[in-house]
Amino acid sequence: MSEEVKVFGFWSSPFAHRVVLALRLKGVPYEYVEENIFGNKSPLLLQYNPVHKKVPVFLHNGKPIAESLVILEYIDEVWKSNPILPNDPHEKATARFWAKFFDDKCMPAIWKAFWCPDDEREKAVEEACGCLKTLESALNGKRFFGGEEIGFVDIAANFVGFWLRTIQEVTGLELVSAEKFPDLLKWSDEFVKHSVVKESLPPRDKQLEFNRVIVAKYEAGEIKA
Amino acid sequence: MSEEVKVFGFWSSPFAHRVVLALRLKGVPYEYVEENIFGNKSPLLLQYNPVHKKVPVFLHNGKPIAESLVILEYIDEVWKSNPILPNDPHEKATARFWAKFFDDKCMPAIWKAFWCPDDEREKAVEEACGCLKTLESALNGKRFFGGEEIGFVDIAANFVGFWLRTIQEVTGLELVSAEKFPDLLKWSDEFVKHSVVKESLPPRDKQLEFNRVIVAKYEAGEIKA
Numbered sequence: 001m002s003e004e005v006k007v008f009g010f011w012s013s014p015f016a017h018r019v020v021l022a023l024r025l026k027g028v029p030y031e032y033v034e035e036n037i038f039g040n041k042s043p044l045l046l047q048y049n050p051v052h053k054k055v056p057v058f059l060h061n062g063k064p065i066a067e068s069l070v071i072l073e074y075i076d077e078v079w080k081s082n083p084i085l086p087n088d089p090h091e092k093a094t095a096r097f098w099a100k101f102f103d104d105k106c107m108p109a110i111w112k113a114f115w116c117p118d119d120e121r122e123k124a125v126e127e128a129c130g131c132l133k134t135l136e137s138a139l140n141g142k143r144f145f146g147g148e149e150i151g152f153v154d155i156a157a158n159f160v161g162f163w164l165r166t167i168q169e170v171t172g173l174e175l176v177s178a179e180k181f182p183d184l185l186k187w188s189d190e191f192v193k194h195s196v197v198k199e200s201l202p203p204r205d206k207q208l209e210f211n212r213v214i215v216a217k218y219e220a221g222e223i224k225a
Numbered sequence: 226m227s228e229e230v231k232v233f234g235f236w237s238s239p240f241a242h243r244v245v246l247a248l249r250l251k252g253v254p255y256e257y258v259e260e261n262i263f264g265n266k267s268p269l270l271l272q273y274n275p276v277h278k279k280v281p282v283f284l285h286n287g288k289p290i291a292e293s294l295v296i297l298e299y300i301d302e303v304w305k306s307n308p309i310l311p312n313d314p315h316e317k318a319t320a321r322f323w324a325k326f327f328d329d330k331c332m333p334a335i336w337k338a339f340w341c342p343d344d345e346r347e348k349a350v351e352e353a354c355g356c357l358k359t360l361e362s363a364l365n366g367k368r369f370f371g372g373e374e375i376g377f378v379d380i381a382a383n384f385v386g387f388w389l390r391t392i393q394e395v396t397g398l399e400l401v402s403a404e405k406f407p408d409l410l411k412w413s414d415e416f417v418k419h420s421v422v423k424e425s426l427p428p429r430d431k432q433l434e435f436n437r438v439i440v441a442k443y444e445a446g447e448i449k450a
Contacts, residue, residue: 051326063315065318065319066322067321067322067325070318070321070322071318073317073318073321074317074318077317078314089302089303090290092298092299092302093290093295093296093298094290096295096298097276097290097291097292097295100295101276134276
């Protein structure tokens with residue numbers, strides 16, 4: 001393989017993991033570059049993503065792309081095997097709609113529910129649960145959002161599939177449970193046990209330990225929603 | 226033409242105008258349904274966009290799509306003439322990146338600069354100008370963001386092309402000027418005088434009058450950033 005395929009990520013970033021997962025699902029070999037998101041950003045990260053200065057950055061034959069959903073679209077277009085977006089234009093639009101809903105509404109609401117001041121929590125949890133209920137409706141009895149296979153929305157919602165449950169475990173705040181969101185919980189189980197997902201996720205213990213560090217930072221007032 | 230192509234919009238909505246403009250650039254006949262965004266939402270709007278309950282909604286042969294950028298992608302895929310996204314995958318990713326930047330960063334910052342409390346204005350204006358500066362860099366000497374023709378980013382940034390300047394006129398707050406953003410102002414001039422854009426924009430006087438109503442609502446505390 002003479003072509004250059006590089007991912008600049010951070011091991012615990014669900015957004016960087018989206019890119020890694022898409023490449024692995026397609027069997028595209030890549031080089032992974034770990035960034036230190038708490039320390040100094042590397043000169044290459046700043047060069048390739050000067051607007052947001054964030055991971056993930058995807059580099060293909062010298063050309064950089066930022067924004068994880070934009071990268072997923074690019075990967076799906078360049079490497080055709082194991083498509084992650086449906087071929088039908090309306091189904092494709094529907095997948096894009098839900099991925100956008102996840103990023104615009106679900107992620108901020110979930111994040112706020114965990115890291116807001118205590119006196120705002122009840123309302124924040126209510127809003128997050130409203131978003132999760134809407135997200136769950138998109139499953140509509142399917143195994144994955146993408147149907148029988150993992151697709152664009154499954155990859156986009158990976159935070160709910162893995163990270164959310166590890167944060168629930170550490171904080172004790174349960175947003176997704178068998179009682180509240182049985183279909184979403186079942187999807188999450190299916191997602192994390194998928195062979196390609198499983199082998200690319202961070203080690204669970206390492207993630208739990210990282211969450212404890214985040215909780216300590218939150219309690220020290222260093223992190224705010 | 227036996228196929229159903231409908232746009233549910235609001236005459237002054239730049240987001241609805243994105244959809245109308247894409248259809249007109251491609252010469253696709255469509256039926257336009259005006260929604261009253263300040264009154265009761267129509268049962269059809271609620272049926273077709275139950276998640277956000279907002280315009281624009283696009284309906285193609287009975288199948289609804291919401292979210293203006295998602296609709297633009299769909300239109301460009303279904304009607305191939307006068308493409309609005311570049312064909313090259315990396316150029317396409319770049320266009321998607323800038324449209325997303327516009328929606329995620331520029332629009333909220335500009336909106337806040339106009340409608341925030343007075344004591345937050347200085348900081349809000351600074352942030353909006355930072356975003357506009359970044360947006361301007363994407364022009365990079367080109368006539369349009371899309372090159373010689375109007376493309377995805379031009380359509381996405383239509384608010385800066387037309388609406389922003391009418392709000393500047395009514396509020397007296399000048400974010401984009403010949404001194405601060407000469408390239409963006411030049412682009413804006415080119416954009417609004419493009420024959421297809423010109424014939425589909427709201428009448429300028431009607432828009433100015435509408436802005437005055439919005440300013441009055443803001444001053445009465447009915448609108449907050």
